[in-house]
Amino acid sequence: MIERLNRISASLARHGVTTSGQRCEVGLVLGSGLGHLVDAIDDARAIDYAEIDGFPRSTAPLHAGRLVFGTLQGRRVVAMQGRFHLYEGWSARDIAAPVYALQRLGVAHLVVTNAAGGLNASFAPGDVMLIEDHINLMGCNPLTGAHDESLGPRFPDMSQAYWPAHRAALIEQAQALQIPLQRGIYAAVAGPSFETSAERRYLRVIGGDAVGMSTALEVITANHAGIKVLGLSAISNVATGAPDQQPDTIEDVIPQAARAGLQIARLMAAVLPHLR
Numbered sequence: 105m106i107e108r109l110n111r112i113s114a115s116l117a118r119h120g121v122t123t124s125g126q127r128c129e130v131g132l133v134l135g136s137g138l139g140h141l142v143d144a145i146d147d148a149r150a151i152d153y154a155e156i157d158g159f160p161r162s163t164a165p166l167h168a169g170r171l172v173f174g175t176l177q178g179r180r181v182v183a184m185q186g187r188f189h190l191y192e193g194w195s196a197r198d199i200a201a202p203v204y205a206l207q208r209l210g211v212a213h214l215v216v217t218n219a220a221g222g223l224n225a226s227f228a229p230g231d232v233m234l235i236e237d238h239i240n241l242m243g244c245n246p247l248t249g250a251h252d253e254s255l256g257p258r259f260p261d262m263s264q265a266y267w268p269a270h271r272a273a274l275i276e277q278a279q280a281l282q283i284p285l286q287r288g289i290y291a292a293v294a295g296p297s298f299e300t301s302a303e304r305r306y307l308r309v310i311g312g313d314a315v316g317m318s319t320a321l322e323v324i325t326a327n328h329a330g331i332k333v334l335g336l337s338a339i340s341n342v343a344t345g346a347p348d349q350q351p352d353t354i355e356d357v358i359p360q361a362a363r364a365g366l367q368i369a370r371l372m373a374a375v376l377p378h379l380r
C-alpha cells in the first residue's frame with residue numbers, strides 16, 4: 105500500500121498537487137447521481153483518475169472519474185467525482201487506496217455520499233438520510249492482510265465510525281434550513297444484483313434502514329487513518345421487500361438520487377464550516 109501511495113503522490117505532484125503545498129482539509133466522495141455536487145466548488149481543478157498511477161478507474165454508471173480540487177464555503181476540499189465499487193471488480197484495498205491518498209493531502213474530514221434503497225418503510229425516494237452507523241455485509245475488509253503501522257492501528261476502533269460531532273452539526277444545519285432529514289443505519293452489500301425481497305426484510309430485521317453497494321469500505325479506511333466521517337444517503341428507491349415491492353431499475357434509481365442530491369448539496373455547503 106505504501107508503495108502504491110507513493111506512486112499516487114508522485115502522479116499528483118506531476119499535476120502540481122503536492123503533500124507540502126496548499127493542504128486539503130475536507131474530502132468529498134460523491135455517489136451515484138451526486139457527481140454534480142462538484143459544480144459548487146470554487147476555483148475547481150480536476151485531475152482524471154486515468155492520470156493517477158495507482159488509482160483505480162471509475163466504470164460505474166454516471167461516475168465521472170476525477171479528483172476535483174478547490175474551495176467550498178471557505179474550506180479547501182478535494183472531491184472524488186466517481187468512486188470505486190466491489191461490483192466493478194475492484195478489491196477492498198483498491199477502494200481503500202484513494203482514501204489514504206486523500207489523507208496524505210491533508211484531509212481530516214471525509215463527507216461520503218451514496219444512493220441507497222430505503223429498507224425503512226417510513227422512507228420515500230428523494231429523502232436524505234444521515235448515516236448514523238453501518239453494517240458491513242460486503243464479506244471483506246480493506247484492512248485484511250499485511251499491516252503497516254504507519255497507516256493506522258491493526259485493530260482500529262469503529263464505535264464512532266460516523267463522527268458524533270459531525271452528525272450533530274448536520275442535524276443542526278438541516279433544522280436551520282428546514283430540510284427534512286431521515287437518520288439511520290446503512291447496510292452495505294456487495295451487489296451488483298439488487299437484493300431479493302427476503303434479503304431486504306432480513307436487512308431490516310438486523311437493523312438496517314437503507315441498503316447500498318458502497319461506502320462501508322471507505323469509512324473503515326477513513327477510521328483507520330484517523331479521518332472523521334460524515335455520511336449521507338440519497339434514498340433512491342423503496343427497498344422494503346414488502347408484498348407490494350416494485351422491481352428496481354438503475355434508470356429509476358439515478359434520478360431519485362439526484363433529487364435527494366439537491367438537498368444534500370445544500371446540507372453539505374451549510375455543514376462544511378462546522379466540520380472541526
Ligand code: HPA
Pocket residue numbers: 219220221222298299315316317340341342343352357
Ligand atoms: N439496493 C442496493 N443498492 C442500492 C439500492 C438498493 O435498493 N438503491 C440504490 N443503491
